[in-house]
Amino acid sequence: MSAFKDHILRVGLILAGFAIGATSLVVLTEDQTHDQIIDNERQTLLNAINAVIPDGQYDNEILTDTLILGSNKQLGTKEVSTVYRARKNDEPVAVVLTAIAPNGYNGKIKLLLGINYDGHLTGVRVIQHKETPGLGDKIDLKKADWILNFTGLSLSNPDESRWKVKKDGGDFDQFTGATITPRAIVDAVKSALDYFSTHRDALFAITETEE
Amino acid sequence: MNEVYGPIIRDGLWKNNPALVQLLGLCPLLAVSNTVINGLGLGLATIATLVASNGLVSLLRKQIPDEARLPVFMLIIASIVTIIELSMNAWFHELYLILGIFIPLIVTNCAITGRAEAFAARNPVGPSLVDGFMMGLGFTAVLVLLGAMRELIGLGTLFSEAHLMFGEAARGFSIVVFEDYRGFLMALLPPGAFIGLGLIVALKNVIDARETKQTKTSDDLVAEPAVS
Numbered sequence: 001m002s003a004f005k006d007h008i009l010r011v012g013l014i015l016a017g018f019a020i021g022a023t024s025l026v027v028l029t030e031d032q033t034h035d036q037i038i039d040n041e042r043q044t045l046l047n048a049i050n051a052v053i054p055d056g057q058y059d060n061e062i063l064t065d066t067l068i069l070g071s072n073k074q075l076g077t078k079e080v081s082t083v084y085r086a087r088k089n090d091e092p093v094a095v096v097l098t099a100i101a102p103n104g105y106n107g108k109i110k111l112l113l114g115i116n117y118d119g120h121l122t123g124v125r126v127i128q129h130k131e132t133p134g135l136g137d138k139i140d141l142k143k144a145d146w147i148l149n150f151t152g153l154s155l156s157n158p159d160e161s162r163w164k165v166k167k168d169g170g171d172f173d174q175f176t177g178a179t180i181t182p183r184a185i186v187d188a189v190k191s192a193l194d195y196f197s198t199h200r201d202a203l204f205a206i207t208e209t210e211e
Numbered sequence: 212m213n214e215v216y217g218p219i220i221r222d223g224l225w226k227n228n229p230a231l232v233q234l235l236g237l238c239p240l241l242a243v244s245n246t247v248i249n250g251l252g253l254g255l256a257t258i259a260t261l262v263a264s265n266g267l268v269s270l271l272r273k274q275i276p277d278e279a280r281l282p283v284f285m286l287i288i289a290s291i292v293t294i295i296e297l298s299m300n301a302w303f304h305e306l307y308l309i310l311g312i313f314i315p316l317i318v319t320n321c322a323i324t325g326r327a328e329a330f331a332a333r334n335p336v337g338p339s340l341v342d343g344f345m346m347g348l349g350f351t352a353v354l355v356l357l358g359a360m361r362e363l364i365g366l367g368t369l370f371s372e373a374h375l376m377f378g379e380a381a382r383g384f385s386i387v388v389f390e391d392y393r394g395f396l397m398a399l400l401p402p403g404a405f406i407g408l409g410l411i412v413a414l415k416n417v418i419d420a421r422e423t424k425q426t427k428t429s430d431d432l433v434a435e436p437a438v439s
Contacts, residue, residue, distance in 0.1 A: 011276045018275075018283045022290040029294045033301035040304040133245060134366050134394045142372065177394070 049084055049096050052114030052123035058086035058093045067203065074195035076100035076108075076188055085204060092117050092204040095196070101188035105180045106130040109139070111188060115196045117204075120157075124150040124189055136181035146173065146182070155193050163190040216341055223345025230353035230408070231415050235322035240354060241404040243313060247370050250358030253313040254351025256295070258344060260317050261326060263291045265343030268331040275332070284327040292318050322350060353411065360407045365399035367392025 042063065049062060067083040075081065077100050084096040094116040101109040109129040114122035124147055131137045138144035149172070155163075164170025165183050174182045196203065229235045236257070244250045267287050268275070275283050296314040299307040317323065326346050331339040362369055373384035397403050 011279050014274070014276050015279045015282060018286050022286040026290050026293050026297075029297045033297045036301035037297070040300065040307075044304070044308070132396065133399045134396065 048112055048125065048127060049114075051125050052096055052112055053086050053094050053116075054122070057122075058088050060085075060087040060090075062086050062096075067205075072195070074191050076102050076191070083203060086114075094122050095203050097192055097196070099188050099192040101184040103180070103184045103187070104129060104131055105136050105178065105184075106132065109181070109184060109188070111185065111192075113189065113192050115193065117200070118154075119193065119197055119200075120152055120154045121150050121189070121193070123148075124185075126185070131181050132178070135175060135178040138175050138178070139181055139185055146175070147185075149173070150189055155190070155197060160190075163187075215338055219338055219342050220345050223342060223347075223349045224352065225349070225415075228349040228353065228415075229322040229325070229346050230350050231412050233322065233325065234412075235325050236320035236350060237408075238319045239313070239316040240350070240357070241401065241408065242316065244354050244357040244361060244404055244407070245365070245399050246362040246372065247355055247358040248372050249313075250354035251351070252310045253316065254347070254354045256310055256313050257317055257320060257323075257350055258347030259295060260288070260291055260320075261323055261343040261347040261350075262340055263295075263343075264288045264323055265326055265331040265339040266336060267291070268327040269334060269336045269339035272332050280328070280332060281324070284324050284332075288323050288327070289318060322346065353408075356411060357404070357407050360410075361398045361403050363388060364395050365397075365403065366394055 046063060053062075062084050065085045065087065067085065069075070069077070069081050069083055071078050071080070075097065077098060081098040083098075086093040086095070094114050097113045097115065099111045099113055101111065107130050109131065110127050112125045112127050114124075116122050125141060126139045126147060129137065129139065131139065138146050141147055158171045162169075162171040163186060165172045165174040165179060165186055167174050167179050168183065170186070172182060172186050223229075227233060230237075230240055239253055239257075243253045264284075264287055268284060271283075271287075292314060296307075296311070299314070300311065326343060330342045334342070359369060362371065367387065367389035369386045369388055370384045377384070398407070
């Protein structure tokens with residue numbers, strides 16, 4: 001009986017040894033890669049921001065000049081989102097907002113929008129979606145140029161009533177076989193522009209608490 | 212040399228192919244085989260994990276107690292996958308952004324535990340490494356073939372978005388096979404994956420059956436030449 005117990009104890013200890021060894025290896029790797037990963041993620045975020053605001057247009061540290069927004073109906077966000085503010089010589093230039101189109105064909109579509117101070121879009125990108133490959137995924141710049149059509153537009157260009165896909169009597173192209181996806185994006189972009197037009201000054205306000 | 216490695220290579224690539232015969236690792240296989248490039252990406256990540264896990268398990272096989280071998284395999288595999296994921300994220304970030312989603316999927320690939328249990332735990336390091344590589348290659352071949360079928364039928368292209376994996380120079384790899392193809396969505400959705408894999412398994416069985424028949428008939432001819 002005692003031999004049996006010894007055996008269990010031995011196997012248990014060996015298993016524990018393997019657990020400690022494996023975990024140590026993971027911890028060691030994490031420690032070695034941590035800084036590099038943070039740096040990479042920062043660079044990726046900066047690339048995403050620069051896709052919607054060309055980096056020549058501002059001279060501030062855009063990654064730290066941020067504002068945290070709570071969940072917001074007009075932006076479609078259910079969680080807090082970060083607003084990045086671009087300034088040049090301390091004058092407000094543009095904001096980068098996250099907006100979510102809740103009604104994509106396959107769930108939510110996450111957008112990043114750059115809107116300059118006078119309300120024109122400096123760029124829109126889809127950063128997360130689950131739309132059907134080959135149909136709705138043409139909203140992704142990797143697949144098609146459609147999303148670039150938004151650059152330069154504002155609430156008055158085209159006219160507010162024309163912020164729809166062509167099928168609904170508006171100005172925006174839908175895709176063959178996919179209307180729901182572009183419709184969701186057009187609605188989300190317009191709604192974000194509406195939000196910006198009513199909250200512009202609050203969005204650019206300097207907050208001292210941000211780090 | 213060939214007597215040891217020959218069967219291992221044949222097993223991995225054909226006779227005991229993890230995807231077609233063992234039918235292991237179907238969860239990642241069916242999920243990401245919608246284009247050639249996706250399939251290739253998951254395949255390469257799987258090869259790396261299989262080789263590393265087979266090597267480690269084989270190296271430690273005398274230390275691993277028989278009763279606790281499965282938890283130890285899981286520990287080893289999960290650590291390897293995590294380490295590969297972290298290292299890729301740090302040093303091959305561009306590649307990570309593309310393949311990153313596939314890496315955690317590898318943990319769900321029971322072909323890896325299967326090879327640790329069935330081969331690496333009982334064999335020396337050399338053959339275990341070869342087994343891992345060949346099984347991975349066999350898995351990758353099916354992924355790429357299934358990816359090609361689904362991409363061709365679903366989108367009418369091949370190798371689309373190769374630049375995501377091979378850099379800007381590879382943009383030209385993409386082949387539009389059918390101009391103005393309207394697309395066939397089902398091939399890209401999960402049913403297409405099941406039907407496609409079913410067809411490939413069936414094709415393999417037909418080839419195998421034909422081969423057995425041929426050997427049999429030639430045997431028959433020698434043994435009983437008079438029977439018509």
